[in-house]
Each structure stands twice: as structure tokens, then as C-alpha cells.
Amino acid sequence: MYNAFFGFNQNPFNMSPDPSFLFRSSQHEEALANLIYGVQSRKGFIVLTGEVGTGKTTMLECLRDFLSSQQISFASLFNSRLTVEQFFEMLSYDLDLRCNRLSKTEVLITLNSMLLERASAGRTTVLIVDEAHNLEWDVLEEIRLLGNLENRRGKMLQIILAGQQELDRKLEAPEFRQLKQRIALRCALKGFDRQEAAAYINSRMARAGLPEQTVFSPELIEEIQFRSQGIPRLINAICDNLLLTSFAMETRTATSEMLDEVTADMRLEYPAGHAERPFHADPAYPERVMRQAHLPSRFERA
Ligand SMILES: Nc1ncnc2c1ncn2[C@@H]1O[C@H](COP(=O)(O)OP(=O)(O)OP(=O)(O)O)[C@@H](O)[C@H]1O
Numbered sequence: 001m002y003n004a005f006f007g008f009n010q011n012p013f014n015m016s017p018d019p020s021f022l023f024r025s026s027q028h029e030e031a032l033a034n035l036i037y038g039v040q041s042r043k044g045f046i047v048l049t050g051e052v053g054t055g056k057t058t059m060l061e062c063l064r065d066f067l068s069s070q071q072i073s074f075a076s077l078f079n080s081r082l083t084v085e086q087f088f089e090m091l092s093y094d095l096d097l098r099c100n101r102l103s104k105t106e107v108l109i110t111l112n113s114m115l116l117e118r119a120s121a122g123r124t125t126v127l128i129v130d131e132a133h134n135l136e137w138d139v140l141e142e143i144r145l146l147g148n149l150e151n152r153r154g155k156m157l158q159i160i161l162a163g164q165q166e167l168d169r170k171l172e173a174p175e176f177r178q179l180k181q182r183i184a185l186r187c188a189l190k191g192f193d194r195q196e197a198a199a200y201i202n203s204r205m206a207r208a209g210l211p212e213q214t215v216f217s218p219e220l221i222e223e224i225q226f227r228s229q230g231i232p233r234l235i236n237a238i239c240d241n242l243l244l245t246s247f248a249m250e251t252r253t254a255t256s257e258m259l260d261e262v263t264a265d266m267r268l269e270y271p272a273g274h275a276e277r278p279f280h281a282d283p284a285y286p287e288r289v290m291r292q293a294h295l296p297s298r299f300e301r302a
């Protein structure tokens with residue numbers, strides 16, 4: 001609703017994990033390079049962890065674009081709250097396995113022969129599981145077993161598990177010691193530092209049609225980074241609300257008063273006063289904030 005007012009051709013702070021808005025921070029660049037390298041070199045298990053809203057799903061979207069461009073087959077599970085039966089059904093659906101998808105035995109036999117065939121033709125197959133911290137133990141166990149399928153040239157199925165930090169804790173459990181040992185690559189995402197946050201905000205606004213933005217001053221961006229801890233989703237939520245507030249007040253410059261109002265509305269908690277910087281967040285911080293976050297009630301969304 002504020003796009004025309006500021007001169008955007010699309011919403012700069014959309015909450016969706018859209019690769020066309022990708023900001024290539026060094027950690028995101030490295031994570032994506034790791035995912036691609038892991039798949040291409042048939043490493044087997046790759047784990048991507050990070051706090052809530054740091055860009056894991058966005059990375060997976062970018063990986064999927066890459067896999068599609070290379071004609072690499074993949075199955076992609078987003079809803080990780082699955083039963084074992086649903087897991088095999090979705091897997092066979094995504095990989096287009098021609099068999100009775102409700103029979104685990106048939107799915108496994110068909111999958112095995114498909115993987116053998118593809119591996120002997122030098123082709124790679126990938127399983128991507130997002131929100132893997134939510135996986136039930138028995139589904140995680142099935143995934144571990146799928147990771148055992150190998151021929152002499154390496155793992156036949158490349159498995160990427162992405163999830164919040166609980167995933168790391170889950171993989172610490174004794175029954176997953178073996179899986180843990182087999183994780184060939186690990187990458188972790190965290191919030192942006194000050195410079196990255198500024199570059200991130202400017203890059204999203206440029207992408208949306210405002211290359212030299214003056215809505216957010218460098219000082220305000222510094223404060224946004226501080227209050228959001230550089231978590232991209234929180235930055236998006238704050239900036240979106242700031243744009244909305246500026247628009248409502250018919251000004252093209254966001255102020256620190258507006259930021260106070262927006263972060264109060266979002267119930268963002270952060271230490272008062274700059275003297276206390278830098279502060280170390282408790283790991284539950286972004287999750288707690290996202291649970292509490294709500295849009296300012298005084299604005300009706302278009
Ligand atoms: N490198 C990036 N470039 C552009 N946008 C990003 C980047 N990283 C994160 N974002 C944005 O931040 C928001 C949250 O990202 P995403 O949904 O990928 O996080 P997540 O880690 O999967 O979160 P969750 O833990 O809730 O699943 C999205 O709007 C996404 O577009």
C-alpha cells in the first residue's frame with residue numbers, strides 16, 4: 001500500500017523466502033556454496049542450522065533453483081510433522097516413483113533401483129528436509145537409513161537437513177550418534193552485523209526500485225540492527241512497519257520515534273541505552289519475539 005508513495009515497484013520487505021531478493025552476505029554465500037558443493041561431491045548428509053528467521057528456507061530455495069537448473073532430481077519436504085507413512089508417500093510423490101506409494105517396502109525397493117540407475121549414469125539425487133528440528137524420531141531414523149544407501153562412488157542420496165538449533169541438539173542424542181558422525185558438512189546462519197544489516201536493507205530497497213534510499217538514515221539502520229540483532233526476518237518486519245508508519249504520516253523519512261513505536265508494537269525486547277552494547281542475546285530471543293510479533297493494529301493492511 002505504500003509502494004507508490006516511496007517509488008517501489010514491489011514490496012521491499014516481503015516475508016517470503018524469495019531468491020530474487022537474495023542478499024549475498026558472506027555467511028549466506030558460504031552456506032549456499034557448501035550446500036552445492038556437498039550435493040555435487042556426494043557427501044551424503046549436510047546440515048544447515050540457524051536461529052529463527054536467519055534465512056535457512058531462503059538458502060534452500062536458492063539451492064532448489066540451482067538443482068533445477070542442473071536437472072538434478074530432488075524431493076523437498078517442508079512439513080516435517082509427518083508420520084513415517086506420510087514421509088514415504090511424499091518422498092515417492094516428489095521423486096515420481098512408480099509404485100504403490102502407501103507401501104513402504106515398495107517405495108524402498110523402487111527408490112533403491114531408481115538411485116542405482118541414476119548413480120550409475122553419474123546423476124545425483126537429493127532429499128531436502130526443511131524444519132528438520134520438528135522431525136519425529138522414527139522419521140529421522142528412516143532418513144538416517146536412506147543415508148546408508150551407497151555404491152562404490154559414494155552416497156546415492158544426498159540429504160540436506162535444515163532447521164533451528166534444536167536440530168543440533170536432537171542429533172546429539174545417543175541413537176543418532178552414527179548419523180552425526182556421517183554429517184559431512186555443517187553450516188550455520190546467524191544475524192547480520194551492522195555493516196551487513198545496512199547492506200541488506202539497502203539491497204532489498206534497491207531491488208524493489210529505490211537504489212539510493214534516504215528513508216532510513218545510517219544511524220537509524222544501526223539502531224534497527226541492534227534491536228533486531230541483525231535477524232533478517234525481524235529487520236524485514238521492522239522496516240515494513242516503519243515504511244507503513246512513514247506513509248501514514250506522509251513523510252519519506254523514518255525517525256527514531258517511529259522506530260520506538262514500531263518495536264514497542266512488535267514487543268521487541270532489547271537492553272535500553274547504547275551503553276550496554278554489545279549485548280549477547282539469549283538463544284531463544286528471535287523465537288520469542290516472533291511469537292509475540294504482531295502488526296500495529298492502528299493500520300489497516302491493504
Ligand atoms: N540472505 C538473504 N537475502 C535476502 N533475504 C533474506 C536473506 N536471509 C533471510 N532473508 C529474509 O528473511 C526472512 C526470513 O528468512 P527465512 O524464511 O529463509 O528464514 P528461516 O531461517 O527459514 O526461518 P525459520 O527458522 O522461521 O524457518 C525472509 O523474508 C527472507 O526473505
Ligand SMILES: [Mg+2]
Binds near residue numbers: 056057058130131
Ligand atoms: Mg524456514
